[in-house]
Amino acid sequence: MSLKVNRIDSANATAEVIISQEKLDKKLQEVIKSAGKNLKIDGFRKGHVPVAAIKARYGKQLEEDTQKECIQDILKEILEILKVEPSLLVGDPKITKFNPTKEGLELELKIGLTPSIPLDNLEECIPPVNIPEVSDKDIEAKIEEIATARAPLISIEDGRRKLKDGEYAKIDFEGFIDDKPFEGGKAENYLLKIGSKSFIEGFEEQLIGMKKEEERAIEVTFPENYQAKNLAGKLATFKVKLHEIQTQGKIEVDDNFAKTLLPEEKEANVEMLKEKVKAQLQAQKKHEIYNNELKVALVENLNKMIVFDLPQTIVEQEMDLLLRNAFASLSKEEQEKLVKDEQMLKAKREEQRENAQKSVKITFIIDAIAKRENINIPDNEVINAVYYEAMAMRQNPQEILEYYKNNNLLPAVKMAMLEDRVLMNLLDKKA
The missing domain is CATH 3.10.50.40 (Chitinase A; domain 3)
Structure with a gap:
C-alpha cells in the first residue's frame, strides 16, 4: 500500500492512497468471514454458508463493504500521521478520486479537521450594550393600558x-x-x-x-x-x-387593583405594581434591542474578528444545503432552466460560498464559547421548544415533533437555541 498525506492548514488535509489488490483480497476474506456468522441462505445452516454461496448472493455489497473498511483503516493511519485525535475529525472524508485498477484501488481524499478557535479577543467582539431606562410615563401608560383592557x-x-x-x-x-x-x-x-x-x-x-x-x-x-x-x-x-x-369602562388604579394583578403578593400596592411593570418593560426593551440590533452586530464582529481555518469539506456541504434551499425557492420554470445549464448551476452554487463560510465559522465559534462558558441546551428543552412553537401555530405538537425527528431537524433547532443563549450571555455580561 502507498500513502501520501499533505497537511494544508490546521483544518484541512489531503491524502493520496493506493490500496493493493492483495490487501483488498485479504480484507474481503475478513468481511466474508464476519458476514457469514449471521447470514442465512436457504439450503444452508446459519453460520455454515460456503464462501462461494455468499459471494454469489452478496458479491457487490461485499465488495463495497470491503472498500469502506479499507478506507476506514487508512483514515486511522492518516490521523496518526497528522498526529490528530479521531475525535477531531469533522464529518466524513470527501473522496475526490476513486479509481479501481488491476493492481488495486487508487484514492484521493479531502479530510476536514476541527480547528482551534482563538477566543482571546472575544471581549472586543461584543458591541456596547446600552438599554434605555424605562420612564415613569412609560410605566403609567402600561398600567393604564392594563386597566383599560380589564375594564x-x-x-x-x-x-x-x-x-x-x-x-x-x-x-x-x-x-x-x-x-x-x-x-x-x-x-x-x-x-x-x-x-x-x-x-x-x-x-x-x-x-x-x-x-x-x-x-x-x-x-x-x-x-x-x-x-x-x-x-x-x-x-x-x-x-x-x-x-x-x-x-x-374605567378601572381606578389603586392598591385593590394592584392586588388583583399580583395575587401572590400579600402586601401588593400601586408602588409594587409599578416596580413589576418597570421590570417587565425593561426586559422587553432589552429583548428588542438584543434581537433587532445587538445580536446581528455581535455575529458580524465574531465573523470578522475571530480568524481561523475552516474545514472545506464542511463548507462544501453547507454550500450544497444552501443551494438546495435556494433551488426550492425558485419557480418551476427557473428550476428547469437551472438543471439544464450546468455552468449556471455551478455559478448558483458558488454564490452560496460566502454565506456557507460564515455559517460554518459562526457554528464553530458558538460551540467553542459554549464549551468555555459551560453553556448547554438539554434535549428536553429542545423538545419543549418544538411543542410550544407547534401550539403557537395551532398545530399538533406530537406530529410536528415526529416530523422534526424523522427529518433530523432537532440538531438544527438545538444549535439555534445554543447560539441564541450564547449571544444573550455575552451581551448580558457586557451590560
Missing part, C-alpha cells in the same frame, strides 16, 4: 349615538359574492372592536357612524393572498345590522 364594556343606550373608532359593535352580518352567500361569511351578535383590523381592510371603517339597529351594506375586496382561495381577490358585499354599541 368592563358598557352599553350605550342612546339610540341616536353614532359608533366611533375604538368602540365595540355587536353586529349581525352576512357576506355575498355575485349576490350569493358564501361559507363562513355569516355571524350573529358578533362583538367587533372598531380599529382592531381583525376584519378585511375597509370593513371596520365603513361601520363608523352607524346607529343602534341601523342596517348598512358595505363593500370590501378580499386580499389576493387570502387563505381561502375561493375568496381571494373577490369583491364582496356584506349586509350588516348594528345591535349594540359598547365602550370601554
Whole structure:
C-alpha cells in the first residue's frame, strides 16, 4: 500500500492512497468471514454458508463493504500521521478520486479537521450594550393600558349615538359574492372592536357612524393572498345590522387593583405594581434591542474578528444545503432552466460560498464559547421548544415533533437555541 498525506492548514488535509489488490483480497476474506456468522441462505445452516454461496448472493455489497473498511483503516493511519485525535475529525472524508485498477484501488481524499478557535479577543467582539431606562410615563401608560383592557364594556343606550373608532359593535352580518352567500361569511351578535383590523381592510371603517339597529351594506375586496382561495381577490358585499354599541369602562388604579394583578403578593400596592411593570418593560426593551440590533452586530464582529481555518469539506456541504434551499425557492420554470445549464448551476452554487463560510465559522465559534462558558441546551428543552412553537401555530405538537425527528431537524433547532443563549450571555455580561 502507498500513502501520501499533505497537511494544508490546521483544518484541512489531503491524502493520496493506493490500496493493493492483495490487501483488498485479504480484507474481503475478513468481511466474508464476519458476514457469514449471521447470514442465512436457504439450503444452508446459519453460520455454515460456503464462501462461494455468499459471494454469489452478496458479491457487490461485499465488495463495497470491503472498500469502506479499507478506507476506514487508512483514515486511522492518516490521523496518526497528522498526529490528530479521531475525535477531531469533522464529518466524513470527501473522496475526490476513486479509481479501481488491476493492481488495486487508487484514492484521493479531502479530510476536514476541527480547528482551534482563538477566543482571546472575544471581549472586543461584543458591541456596547446600552438599554434605555424605562420612564415613569412609560410605566403609567402600561398600567393604564392594563386597566383599560380589564375594564368592563358598557352599553350605550342612546339610540341616536353614532359608533366611533375604538368602540365595540355587536353586529349581525352576512357576506355575498355575485349576490350569493358564501361559507363562513355569516355571524350573529358578533362583538367587533372598531380599529382592531381583525376584519378585511375597509370593513371596520365603513361601520363608523352607524346607529343602534341601523342596517348598512358595505363593500370590501378580499386580499389576493387570502387563505381561502375561493375568496381571494373577490369583491364582496356584506349586509350588516348594528345591535349594540359598547365602550370601554374605567378601572381606578389603586392598591385593590394592584392586588388583583399580583395575587401572590400579600402586601401588593400601586408602588409594587409599578416596580413589576418597570421590570417587565425593561426586559422587553432589552429583548428588542438584543434581537433587532445587538445580536446581528455581535455575529458580524465574531465573523470578522475571530480568524481561523475552516474545514472545506464542511463548507462544501453547507454550500450544497444552501443551494438546495435556494433551488426550492425558485419557480418551476427557473428550476428547469437551472438543471439544464450546468455552468449556471455551478455559478448558483458558488454564490452560496460566502454565506456557507460564515455559517460554518459562526457554528464553530458558538460551540467553542459554549464549551468555555459551560453553556448547554438539554434535549428536553429542545423538545419543549418544538411543542410550544407547534401550539403557537395551532398545530399538533406530537406530529410536528415526529416530523422534526424523522427529518433530523432537532440538531438544527438545538444549535439555534445554543447560539441564541450564547449571544444573550455575552451581551448580558457586557451590560
